Amino acid sequence: xxxNAVPLQRLIEQFEKMPGIGRKTxxxxxxxxxxxxxxxxxxxxxxINEACEKIHKCALCCNLTEDELCPICKNEKRDHSxxxxxxxxxxxxxxxxxxxxxxxxxxxxxxxxxxxxIGPEQLTVKELLARIGGxxxxxIIIATDSDIEGEATAMYLAKLIKPFDIKISRIAFGLPxxxxxxxxxxxxxxxxxxxxxxx
Amino acid sequence: xxxNAVPLQRLIEQFEKMPGIGRKTxxxxxxxxxxxxxxxxxxxxxxINEACEKIHKCALCCNLTEDELCPICKNEKRDHSxxxxxxxxxxxxxxxxxxxxxxxxxxxxxxxxxxxxIGPEQLTVKELLARIGGxxxxxIIIATDSDIEGEATAMYLAKLIKPFDIKISRIAFGLPxxxxxxxxxxxxxxxxxxxxxxx
Numbered sequence: 001x002x003x004n005a006v007p008l009q010r011l012i013e014q015f016e017k018m019p020g021i022g023r024k025t026x027x028x029x030x031x032x033x034x035x036x037x038x039x040x041x042x043x044x045x046x047x048i049n050e051a052c053e054k055i056h057k058c059a060l061c062c063n064l065t066e067d068e069l070c071p072i073c074k075n076e077k078r079d080h081s082x083x084x085x086x087x088x089x090x091x092x093x094x095x096x097x098x099x100x101x102x103x104x105x106x107x108x109x110x111x112x113x114x115x116x117x118i119g120p121e122q123l124t125v126k127e128l129l130a131r132i133g134g135x136x137x138x139x140i141i142i143a144t145d146s147d148i149e150g151e152a153t154a155m156y157l158a159k160l161i162k163p164f165d166i167k168i169s170r171i172a173f174g175l176p177x178x179x180x181x182x183x184x185x186x187x188x189x190x191x192x193x194x195x196x197x198x199x
Numbered sequence: 200x201x202x203n204a205v206p207l208q209r210l211i212e213q214f215e216k217m218p219g220i221g222r223k224t225x226x227x228x229x230x231x232x233x234x235x236x237x238x239x240x241x242x243x244x245x246x247i248n249e250a251c252e253k254i255h256k257c258a259l260c261c262n263l264t265e266d267e268l269c270p271i272c273k274n275e276k277r278d279h280s281x282x283x284x285x286x287x288x289x290x291x292x293x294x295x296x297x298x299x300x301x302x303x304x305x306x307x308x309x310x311x312x313x314x315x316x317i318g319p320e321q322l323t324v325k326e327l328l329a330r331i332g333g334x335x336x337x338x339i340i341i342a343t344d345s346d347i348e349g350e351a352t353a354m355y356l357a358k359l360i361k362p363f364d365i366k367i368s369r370i371a372f373g374l375p376x377x378x379x380x381x382x383x384x385x386x387x388x389x390x391x392x393x394x395x396x397x398x
Contacts, residue, residue, distance in 0.1 A: 045244035
């Protein structure tokens with residue numbers, strides 16, 4: 001039996017589709033929205049519409065921005081000869097928060113995943129090659145995830161960039177800081193040994 | 200530092216306000232929406248607007264509905280002389296799912312909570328009294344939550360309905376089915392003993 005009115009059910013279903021939201025939370029959110037004053041409820045739909053209209057890819061690095069160029073690409077103090085390649089804007093934000101990286105980025109908007117039908121042409125690989133082809137780039141740091149798709153993408157990009165004769169590096173994988181070796185999983189531990197550095 | 204573009208940040212903040220959603224989930228949802236095709240993204244905002252426009256309180260029981268009367272109040276097979284009073288539509292759905300109750304409902308839209316500034320006038324108490332005053336009601340089952348606010352509301356309503364000389368009952372509180380007595384909390388266990396039934 002259908003317990004909710006149709007428009008309410010439709011609203012619940014929209015929230016259920018979102019990542020990290022189950023049926024109960026979707027229901028709770030829908031009732032929360034219905035309980036809001038009219039202007040606060042429409043502020044939510046306005047925010048969705050506004051973000052979808054105004055946010056687009058940066059003309060250079062493909063990061064999400066509301067201007068033609070994102071604040072990082074516009075910043076002249078950053079080192080524009082070093083590009084850190086990331087899968088998505090969330091990864092970019094995570095790296096920015098470390099305040100350790102002074103170069104610029106390139107956002108791929110995904111990773112190569114043949115099973116999901118995502119090949120290099122769905123990503124911003126072409127745009128990356130155009131930037132590299134423009135000269136002036138000294139190093140490419142590949143910071144895709146450490147899962148299968150991320151690794152495959154890293155290897156694919158490395159092969160693609162090799163002919164340009166610029167430095168290519170991959171971020172380090174190993175033990176997270178503060179963990180006990182005895183509790184580390186085998187894959188991480190072997191990556192840590194493999195990637196050991198002289199001291 | 201502000202890492203996200205303003206419209207994106209605004210979208211994240213809207214989701215952060217929702218119940219059960221933290222900063223990380225809000226961010227994940229916002230990026231998910233930005234990654235959707237335009238029509239799917241606007242389907243979300245349309246669903247919000249449509250629900251807020253079309254859904255309102257049932258003229259009789261104050262349940263959320265898109266028609267003048269909700270499907271339960273319209274249903275002639277139900278016993279309209281027994282009213283089950285609940286705090287919200289979610290409670291109503293929970294009771295409906297048991298398929299045990301054949302009467303009708305009254306949705307209070309909250310519980311008396313002086314600390315939050317919610318008195319009886321913010322609830323649909325007036326509408327409930329009008330229904331009772333119309334005669335034909337034989338029993339009121341008070342099914343407000345078992346927390347302080349729900350208990351206070353139940354007591355307040357019982358006092359208010361007493362002069363009408365109709366049967367008033369409160370749903371039973373005790374051990375949830377399938378639990379071990381040794382693990383029950385003291386309050387629940389004392390309520391279970393207090394509410395014991397002869398067998």
